[in-house]
Amino acid sequence: MKNSYTEITVSSLGVNDENAIITDLIKKDGDYVQKGEELLSVETTKSCFEIESSSDGYVFNLFKINDEINVGQTICLIIYEKSDFEKVTNEYLKEIKKTNKTNEFKITKKARIKAEKNKISLNEFKENFNGIIREKDIDILLQKNNLEKNYLSEKKIRDIAKVSVVKNIMIYGAVTSGASLVDIEIINSNPNYRVSCFVDDDTSKHGKLFGLPVLSWKEFYNKKNILDIQDFFVSIGNGVARSKKVSICKKNGMSPINLIHPSAEISESVTLGENLLVKRGAIIGPNSFIGDGVFIDNGAVVSHDCKIGVYTHVAPGSSLGGNIDIGDFSIIGVGASIASDLTLGNGTIITTGTAVVNNFEKLNVVQGNPGHRIGKSNINLPK
Amino acid sequence: MLYVESINNALYNLMDLDSDVVLVGEDLHDPYGGAFKVSKGLSTSFPNQVISTPISEQAIVGACVGMAMRGMKPIVEIMFGDFITLCVDQIVNHATKYHWMYNEQVNVPLVIRAPMGGGRGYGPTHSQSLESMFMPVSGLKICAPSIFHDPGSLLSECVINENHPVLFIENKLSYPKKIQIEEKLNGGNIHRKVLEKKNNSSETILLSLYPDENPEIVIITYGGMAETALNAALDLFFEDEILVNIIILSVIRPIPIKEFLSEIKRAESCLILEEGNKLGGWGGELASQIYETCFNSLVMPIQRLGSDDSPIPSSIYLEKNVIPSKEKIVKTVKSMRS
């Protein structure tokens, strides 16, 4: 095919010009031209000139009058044989369409590699946000697909239901290590609770944990009545993710519980939220207010009159003076100390061992003694 | 519309609306229409208002100072920006002094247009970006639009509303390029936003791929480097998913830093890019102003890119090594992350 026609292109135009406007089509489609004959006129900012044919044949124009063309672009075809005319033009146009289509959305290298690895077709991105596909977009798609894939047989679920005697608890987050590891001991120390199953969005965790089933949310949701589970605890370490899961569970009619180890000392005047985790040896002094979803870790001390914002994590051994106001979704690192009467904004991160003596606005990372700002925290505060 | 057309149209409209507007410079007349064709057609339409002069840069600028002091609206074209050196006395000791030293009794509404920049193989004396030489000149405004601005409307703004001298820097490589001033560019991927103005004739642009996300790095630049910066940002994103925003100034003196301070704070690290010599360049002043105003928002030292401390070679191959390129920008941004 390639050798049955010639492409006419515009070569460099002049000092200032990289493009030109077609002012006249001297030859119409299908006209016969001889080498050297004028095909069309173009105008640049500087001058007007005619483009000549570089061979004999039949003309096929790719542009209309007033179209803009760039240097190096093919502007018309000269087809050597009349008999080839239709075939060549059809195929050429098809080819142009194809190249235009693949350009429709752009994909980053990382996303392309991940898509190929996971055998994802780019056609799955029907409505694409930005015309760009990046790794994040592939991840979201993968998660969606996985949720739908897993399924547990009904029989198996019934068996699990039989096991449960008292209040059956679902733990969201099949965490096997790290700060948010749910302490089965804590739960079992309360005779009214029994963990019945775990739910996790990560398919690789589906199966068993501590001898209990790990399900996807969809599976759990379908079987929740059969399993007779009305209560839950979300154990996900990331505060923002934790808050989302708590609200999903609550929307579906379930109630959150608090997990408080018997060795923790909590003053009677303390106001407690829900989905709280208070671990061994933690102390919470009078008149404090602990928001929903807060984790108070082993041996942490909250003196008195403190307010701890929702979904904040107070790590092991950290000490809070009196009358401190800690914002939502914050992290107080291991062994950090916070002086009395301070206010920390939402999404604050206090790194391990830091001594905080000043107020900080939201979303700061604070380090050192005395603690100073070292950057912006990556906590993605919900709107 | 092309960059050159935008300026040409603006000149046409300015002369059409106000017969006190004159364009003065070398070889402006048709059919030649100026070395870069910016004045094409104008001498035919406005024979009294287009004044082609001998090769006397100092006298041309000086005479236009005089015209401006008598209420005319002269626009000077310096054929190649490099020749601005011959006008320095007029700019420094006359044009920018009169208003102030005569205790504001006179105005000098003069616009000096000068094409700067390399990339065309014109060599050491015809490729420089000398605007940073004028940073310490009090009373001067420097406007240097990119292809992400409408240079014509910025020029009109300077001619109509400014009472004091303006150095209007045009980029040689930009002349034949299309101006890109839509809200979404590059097939919709790139968002172009005009940052909140603090001064009428300044128009600071923000280009971003994901406007709602904080970028890893923000590049601050102007003029011809804007396009190079964008190409680098696209490479960085599509190859490595490094998100880079670009701030493009139109007015580079005084620096309208308030217009883009929040964008620097959002990124927390920035790269300042200019085509002129890095040593003693514009970016040094900008960096200093950023440090003075928002040191605490930065998580790493400001980085700068500009031309090497060398004359610009004629050879187009050698020239590429001296002037900042897409590759150098990509490399610098990557080095800032590790």
Place this chain on the structure above:
Amino acid sequence: MEIPYRELYKKAILIRFFENRLLELFSEGKLFGTTHTYVGQEAVAISSISHLKKEDVVFSNHRCHGHYLAKENDPKSLLAEIMGKNSGACGGRGGSQHISRNNFFSNGIQGGILPNALGMAFAEKFRRSPNIVVVFIGDGTLGEGSTYESMNLASLWKVPLLIVLENNQYAQTTSVNDNLAGEIIDRAKSFGIKSNEVKTNDVSELYPLFGRIINNMRQDGEPFFQLVNTYRINAHSKGDDFRDKKEIDFWKKKDPLIYFKNFLSEQEINKISKDVMKNLKEIEKETKDTQIKFK
């Protein structure tokens, strides 16, 4: 042409007293910066500028007090300016060599003012106004290239620019003979500019001469180059004088003020001088006492 000797003398003696008093104030430590006095050249300023209308423009140089006093006749604003007071012509920002008021301008950069004056003349012609622009330069300024760029353009554009070259024989400390090759007048001629040369300090010659030139320029609107060979009696600025004493004494005999004796009685001269002096003293006292305000 009738010559208003009384008026001219009044201006001449004002310039003389003013300039000499400045030097005294400097030596008393009451002034700062620099000054360039016009003593000895007064006839040129008064003979030319007295023919101008308010709308005509004068562009002067570092040695501008004489031109300013001749044009604006306002010693108060000038003294205040040199003393750095807010009430000065330019609020103290400009000082001795950077003065502006109405259509008077001066700048202390040699040669740079020529293109500016040229552009102003262009503007007058462009707007078909009958006004002319007069620019004063010294012999030393002929060393600057801008002078020739401007003369070329003035001739090409045919604009009403009168270039008055005051050849006072010296540029700072360098004699004209060491600075200039060829004839000064030829430089203007070679650009096709109408030109004329005189060597005199006598107002009875200079006043009618400038009258004719300026009248013609208002008719034809074309540039003119007038070379006046004269002499500066005082130092270039303050105490920087290395000239031959005999030469200075020779020129003192040709002091422009002496020529007035041919046309005014001694009585008249004394009366005018006394009035001017009295007025200047009052101005000085008033100006000294004004407080500086910061904006």
